[in-house]
Amino acid sequence: MKKVLITGANSYIGTSFEKYASEKYKDELAVETIDMIDGSWRQKFFSAYDVVFHVAGLAHADVGNVSEEVKAKYYKINTDLAIETCKKAKKDGVKQFVFMSSAIIYGESAPYGKTKLITKDTEPAPANFYGDSKWQADKGVRELASDRFAVTVLRPPMIYGKESKGNYPVLSKMAKKLPIFPNVHNERSMLYIENLCEFLCQVMILGKDGVFLPQNAEYSSTSEIVKIIANVRGHKIIVSRAFSWIISITSHIPGKIRNLTNKAFGNLSYDLEMSKYDFNYQLVSIEESIKRTES
Structure with a gap:
């Protein structure tokens, strides 16, 4: 059995992963969590753990109206803290460090009517300080990798699920209240929280290192998501191209x-x-994931 330490308490991803692993992989992964706020974590020895899973960080801000002081705080937590934690894990003899990067390192999404497909040849190009704070950490932790210290970096797209924050709850609220919604075809990569948790369990059990870009098995469309949510909630909504103008x-x-x-x-x-990797993690479809999220 591998012992996993989550560095960062009360995060959506961390708490979801701990619950998932305890239910699905209780014989293979033993998970604990440590708070990073007061600095006492620096006195804790990580040597008892096989994996350190770093989730501590500041989420997306209103990047258009932020002081230099706030920007500095993002770099302090999202970049410096991640690299410091990785260095400690390596020094204490931990075998694997798993870091949550983000699709935001590739910049913002393309505007309406434009496409943006990220391929293996796409170079990261953060559009703002938040994206750059994640990108600097992404690079910094990977520089610490060695033959005896595996560094696993995930760059997921939008993560959603029951009690998630961000864009999904906004869509859900609209789907449950609006009588009409425009039928617009757009294409987005998304990652359901249970698919993410399965991915995490697999890379930890297998000891995988490198950069990974997990996502659902199919792309999502805003209009389709709204339609499914409304249907699950029993709300009648008209989704039509007549309103796309x-x-x-x-x-x-x-x-x-x-x-x-x-x-x-x-x-x-x-x-x-x-x-696509040599293990299966895309266990839940878009439609089923929305049903579980809305239940």
Whole structure:
């Protein structure tokens, strides 16, 4: 049995993983969590653990209106803390360090009407300080890898699931209240939390190192997600191309309206072939994942 230490308490990914591993892999993974806030973690020896799973970090901010002091805090937590934790894990003899990077290192999603497909040849190009803070950590922890110290970096797209934060709850709220919704075809990579947790369990049990881009087995479309949510919730909603002109107009209105439109209906996808590995983790389909999220 491998012992796993999650560095960062009360995170959505960390708590979800601990619960999943205890239910599905209790004979193979023993998981504990340590809080990183007060600094006492520096006095704890990591030598008792086979894997350190680092999830501590600051989530996306309103990047358009942030002080230099706040930006510095993002680098301190998202970059410096991640690298310091990785160095400690290596020094204490841990065999594997797993780090949650993000698709944000490739920049923002393409605006409405444009495509953005990330392939193996796509170079990271963060669009703001948040993305750069994750990218600097991504690079920094990988530099510490060695033959005796495996560094595993995940760059997932939008993660969603029951009680998740971010864009999904906004879509869910609209799907349950709006009478109509535009049928717009966009293409996004997403990752259901249980698929992510299965992926994490597999790379830890197998001791995989390197950079990974896990995603669901199929792309998602904003309109399709709204339609499924409404159906699951028993809410009647009309999803029609007759209303797509609204999105076309709002995508050209400068400022917040355009940003929100592009955020909801923009495109960002990973090449599906890049997310296939020699183990199966894409266990839950888009439709089933939404049913479980909304239940």
